[in-house]
Amino acid sequence: MKTLLILLLALFVPSLAGAAELTLTGKATQGGLLIGQTEPGASVVFEGRRMRVTEDGRFLIGFGRDAGPASAVEVTLRSGAVIRREITVTPREFDIQRIDGLPEKMVTPPAAVLARIKADNEEVRRVRETDLAEPLFSSGFVWPSIGRISGVYGSQRILNGQPRQPHYGIDIAAPTGSPVVAPADGVVTMAHPDMYFTGATIILDHGHGLSSTFLHLDTIQVKPGDRLRQGQPIGTLGASGRATGPHLDWRINLFDIRIDPALLVGPMP
Numbered sequence: 001m002k003t004l005l006i007l008l009l010a011l012f013v014p015s016l017a018g019a020a021e022l023t024l025t026g027k028a029t030q031g032g033l034l035i036g037q038t039e040p041g042a043s044v045v046f047e048g049r050r051m052r053v054t055e056d057g058r059f060l061i062g063f064g065r066d067a068g069p070a071s072a073v074e075v076t077l078r079s080g081a082v083i084r085r086e087i088t089v090t091p092r093e094f095d096i097q098r099i100d101g102l103p104e105k106m107v108t109p110p111a112a113v114l115a116r117i118k119a120d121n122e123e124v125r126r127v128r129e130t131d132l133a134e135p136l137f138s139s140g141f142v143w144p145s146i147g148r149i150s151g152v153y154g155s156q157r158i159l160n161g162q163p164r165q166p167h168y169g170i171d172i173a174a175p176t177g178s179p180v181v182a183p184a185d186g187v188v189t190m191a192h193p194d195m196y197f198t199g200a201t202i203i204l205d206h207g208h209g210l211s212s213t214f215l216h217l218d219t220i221q222v223k224p225g226d227r228l229r230q231g232q233p234i235g236t237l238g239a240s241g242r243a244t245g246p247h248l249d250w251r252i253n254l255f256d257i258r259i260d261p262a263l264l265v266g267p268m269p
Contacts, residue, residue: 199240
């Protein structure tokens, strides 16, 4: 009997102890980002992808615009014990925006530029797959530019009467030439002077697959490989690419998962 009790404890106690080895902080909602904490040396799998874990046990998981209603993260501890945490993803309601008056070639691109658009998209996809080991996101996030919020994450845009894919960033309207700064520590992985849709575009890698993208810039003041601290200038706001007026379109990705930037910062100053 005593031997049986010892065997049962050996089976169940590691599981109970392991449950205390996983915490998740953040908003489990569509567009949300969570920071996980587990024991150093653990491995983490989320939505079929093995996520990078810092030396002190931190990792990132996130949810896209249409995520839910449930998700799960699986953590394997050094002991071999496995923790599977079910996550309820809170749904959100998104706005519908109508934008008229765009040049028709920007709404329905001519065949001659389709190869250019495909190349632009492929370059952005490749850069967003970067998995930098440094947890530069630990600096936290601030607004990269100050102005009127003219567009929000998740909104469905109808351009010249034609429905398009949802908007995955937050738009900040301000005069051309207004400063744009790094919202968090990061490394510049792309600084493109002229993409077809997004114009002058910068991608800043915050580590562990988390990156910021800045669209429609007027000027670019950094180059790939530059290491930036939060608040350092990266360029100026403009209306390059497909834009109806000067604004910054700021986007955040966790690899291919599109995160809502507004959930990572406080109210606009």
